[in-house]
Amino acid sequence: MLIKKSKDSLAILTDVVLPGETNALNNLFGGELLARMDRAGSISAQRHSRNIVVTASVNHVVFRKVIPVGSVVTIEAKVSRAFNSSMEVYVDVWIEDRKTGDLTKVNEGIYTFVAVDRLGSPVKVSAIKPETDLETERFEGALRRKQLSLLLSGRMEAKDATELKALFEE
C-alpha cells in the first residue's frame, strides 16, 4: 500500500463562537469544542484513508485556555500515525487576535479513528511518513499512546503493552 505524507491529511476548520455555544461564563462550552475537534479529526482521517471513518477513542484533551464568545477558532487536524485500520489524529486549536491576526494555541486533543467498510468492519489504511520534527515526534509517541488507550479500554493486557513498559524501564 502507498505510504502517504502526514501533511496530506491536514484538515483546517475555522469558525466563530456564537452565544448559543457558550457556558455560563460566556466561554465556548467544552462539549461544543470536542464536537468541532471530532469533525476536523474525522475529515483528516477520511483524507488519509479515503474511506468511511468512525471515532474509536478520544485519548487525550487539554483545555489550556478559555475561548470567549465571538472568538474566531481555527482547528487543525492531521494524522500523526496510521496502524492497520486505526489512525491517531492530532487536533490543535487556535484562536485569533482580532486586531493583529496573531494565533494563540488554546487546546490540543488526540483522537483515534478507524477506517471501516459500509458494514462497519475495519479496513486497512496506508502508512504515514512524517516529515517535520513535530510530525516525527508525534509519530514516534503514537504506538505508546495506542497501547495506553487499549489498556484503559480493556482491549489490551498490561503484559502486552511493550512500549509503555519500556517507558518505565528506561
Ligand SMILES: CC(C)(COP(=O)(O)OP(=O)(O)OC[C@H]1O[C@@H](n2cnc3c(N)ncnc32)[C@H](O)[C@@H]1OP(=O)(O)O)[C@@H](O)C(=O)NCCC(=O)NCCS
Ligand atoms: C472502533 C470499532 C470500528 C472497532 O471495531 P472492532 O471490531 O473492535 O475492531 P478491532 O478490534 O479490529 O479494532 C480496529 C482497530 O481499532 C483500534 N481500536 C479499537 N478501540 C480502540 C481504542 N479504544 N483506542 C485505540 N485504538 C482502538 C484497534 O487497536 C484496531 O487498530 P489496528 O487495526 O490499527 O491495529 C468499533 O468498536 C466501532 O464501530 N465502535 C463505534 C464507533 C462509533 O460509532 N463512533 C462514534 C461515536 S458516537
